[in-house]
Amino acid sequence: MLVTLAQRPDLAEATYAIPYPPESPKFMAGSLAGLLVRGRRVASRWPHLVVALLEDDRPVARGIMVPFRSRGRLPSRGWDEVAVWAAEDALDGVVTDTACALEIAVHPDYQGRGYSRAVLEGMRAAAAGSESLVIPVRPPDKAAVPAVPMRSYVAQTRADGLPADRWLRTHVRAGGRILGVAACSATVQAPLADWRGWTGLPFDRDGVVEVPGALAPVFVSVAQDFAVYVEPNVWVSHRVG
């Protein structure tokens, strides 16, 4: 069963408590833009845009969206800029017209059962009041080939013409349309001590480093004591309603 937190505010805590798989990258917690759209904030301001899939009345998957006003184009800085636009529009009291999914997560014990497709359907229904639904999709399996440009990765298809990547394939099967690559979508810039804490890696040489879970290489400057990760995502649009 699919509900929104507007329908079931009592489930907010349990919905946000759905964990990521243990191998998920910890460094994404260093996203500054992500602070703007942390759990409770979205749940209390836009509960109608947070979808939970229930099994025995317990949330086992979630989908989180935020609204923003379209500026006639998709934000060139992807996920980060959507978070900023949504926060700006909320602060300014602007009427929004676009829903953007920031996250879809299925409880690790319930993955591989097609639940993400159900969450997508629930998001399309929950976004019915918006003119469109867009998603800067993060294909987690891209982490296996961080050096491959996202452009080339997205172009890889199977014999049946569907994307080779399973998460992009799920979107396309659900009716999603791949619009293009968001080259600078999610950024994490942080002192090396933070990176060492998140990854257990030494970060003791300059240049590009491959970090488990990262979809692209991380750029390191030992002398300047920081590293920067710029994650590419893939813009997908879905019909609403």
Ligand SMILES: CC(C)(COP(=O)(O)OP(=O)(O)OC[C@H]1O[C@@H](n2cnc3c(N)ncnc32)[C@H](O)[C@@H]1OP(=O)(O)O)[C@@H](O)C(=O)NCCC(=O)NCCS
């Ligand atoms: C990405 C995610 C949402 C997919 O959810 P899911 O419910 O497990 O996915 P599905 O069961 O619908 O499977 C989707 C596809 O992946 C395949 N798949 C599922 N688990 C797999 C695995 N462990 N290895 C390889 N393929 C797998 C399925 O067979 C399916 O492909 P198919 O349609 O060709 O058969 C889920 O893995 C997740 O929550 N990951 C952590 C959060 C995340 O990374 N979210 C995405 C970015 S916001």
